Amino acid sequence: DAGVIQSPRHEVTEMGQEVTLRCKPISGHDYLFWYRQTMMRGLELLIYFNNNVPIDDSGMPEDRFSAKMPNASFSTLKIQPSEPRDSAVYFCASTRGTGGIPGELFFGEGSRLTVL
């Protein structure tokens, strides 16, 4: 298996622009997590899905952030409009649940976002 695949790996954009980050989880995994990592705040959980359904989006910073999972093999995280404080590395991770509980997370390589 190719692992969790994220794109783009790097994105530099200007404030106010729309940003879309993409994630392909490992086939057969039923949980998908989006995290954001910064020096100041560490690794923050933004939102996670179970069987393509958003379960908890309480970590999404504000309405400018949205996430979708239209099918089991694809998810997007969108920021519109972007702001400089959104600059971070965004990680997607997937796992297979056991008894309805998430197991070991497998991380993608991350998308490094810089908003100027």
Add this chain to the structure above:
Amino acid sequence: EDKVVQSPLSLVVHEGDTVTLNCSYEVTNFRSLLWYKQEKKAPTFLFMLTSSGIEKKSGRLSSILDKKELFSILNITATQTGDSAIYLCARGNNNDMRFGAGTRLTVKP
């Protein structure tokens, strides 16, 4: 929100030293405690702990969980420069997985 607190936040040692990293947590419906190592890119999995008092080992690394006192430790013996990384712990409950801030370990030659 259930907290995960790691200590120390950073640590500098010399090759050959032994280190102990700490992770304490608050959680409702605890299911698992996981340790990850992060070098330059994505975190990589080290251990998953679900039961108290059972040590997990992998080479020079070992970890144990105390569910009564709500903490876990990660030990690294005979440290090497390649152990330099951020070590993250995460707690899992019935649904999600939340991380602590991490411990940045630097091993000097």
